[in-house]
Amino acid sequence: xxxxxxxxxxxxxxxxxxxxxxxxxxxxxxxxxxxxxxxxxxxxxxxxxxxxxxxxxxxxxxxxxxxxxxxxxxxxxxxxxxxxxxxxxxxxxxxxxxxxxxxxxxxxxxxxxxxxxxxxxxxxxxxxxxxxxxxxxxxxxxxxxxxxxxxxxxxxxxxxxxxxxxxxxxxxxxxxxxxxxxxxxxxxxxxxxxxxxxxxxxxxxxxxxxxxxxxxxxxxxx
Numbered sequence: 619x620x621x622x623x624x625x626x627x628x629x630x631x632x633x634x635x636x637x638x639x640x641x642x643x644x645x646x647x648x649x650x651x652x653x654x655x656x657x658x659x660x661x662x663x664x665x666x667x668x669x670x671x672x673x674x675x676x677x678x679x680x681x682x683x684x685x686x687x688x689x690x691x692x693x694x695x696x697x698x699x700x701x702x703x704x705x706x707x708x709x710x711x712x713x714x715x716x717x718x719x720x721x722x723x724x725x726x727x728x729x730x731x732x733x734x735x736x737x738x739x740x741x742x743x744x745x746x747x748x749x750x751x752x753x754x755x756x757x758x759x760x761x762x763x764x765x766x767x768x769x770x771x772x773x774x775x776x777x778x779x780x781x782x783x784x785x786x787x788x789x790x791x792x793x794x795x796x797x798x799x800x801x802x803x804x805x806x807x808x809x810x811x812x813x814x815x816x817x818x819x820x821x822x823x824x825x826x827x828x829x830x831x832x833x834x835x836x837x838x839x840x
Contacts, residue, residue: 620790624648626687628680628702629694631662634718637764638691638756638795640666643674644767645794650676652683659683670767684709689787691716691756696738703745711749714784716791717742718756720812728820730813739778739808751784753777754808755792755799757815760829764795771795773831776802776811800834 625642627635630651643649643666651666653659659677666675684690684706694702696719703710719738723731735741739754746752755777763771775792777799779785785801792799802811814832821830 620794621787622646622648623688623787623791624650624686625689625691625791626650626652626680626683627691627693628652628684628706629692629698630683631658632693632695633761634756634759634764635691635693636662636666637761638693638718639663639675640670641764641767641795642791643670647791647794649674650678650683650686652678652680654680656682681706681709684713687713689714689716689791691718692742693718696720696722699738700741700745703742707746707750710746714751714753714781714787715742715746716753716755716788717808720757720815721809722816728816728823730816732809732813736806737809737812739805739812743805751779751781752805753779753781753784753788754805754811755788757811758818758832759797760831763829763831767796771797771831772833773797773829774834775799776814776832776834778802778805778808778811780805800837 639649651659663675663677717739721738743752777788789799818830
């Protein structure tokens with residue numbers, strides 16, 4: 619029997635948050651959508667519940683969602699990441715933060731951008747300090763593939779982090795949304811995983827496809 623978590627999706631009213639929330643709620647986790655405004659979070663939670671046919675997801679402010687959770691998942695735009703984490707630094711101590719963000723420099727989002735810290739996830743770890751286990755995951759999963767909880771996700775989730783226990787949580791949560799989580803090494807490797815997102819965006823544009831993804835071959839099934 620897999621562990622069930624209380625998951626706060628910080629900035630969860632954007633593109634990727636609702637799809638993750640819907641799939642995790644359906645898998646039996648307690649899910650809280652976080653936003654700057656509680657009313658907006660509650661509205662999005664209501665929309666997700668309408669699709670699920672059950673009141674499984676709640677909405678709250680980012681600080682209150684972070685306080686209530688076991689596991690936080692960061693889905694705010696990259697430009698807003700560091701400012702939000704500064705405000706939640708104390709609240710997140712002792713918890714796992716799964717960062718879905720990718721360091722990008724618009725408008726050239728199809729070009730890999732590496733910030734001074736190495737990646738968005740390494741930036742998050744610097745801000746939060748050693749008391750928070752930051753994990754990189756779900757960067758290469760397109761938001762549109764998450765919208766229908768019955769639709770299979772045809773890509774793997776590469777998971778980077780410095781704590782095995784925290785990576786294990788992200789790997790389980792990948793399986794809970796219907797795909798495969800793969801241990802891709804320490805957090806320093808997040809720069810490669812994040813960079814792949816820009817590569818995939820470029821592939822989507824050039825080949826006119828909605829969601830190119832990553833598959834790791836050569837691993838035993840299951």
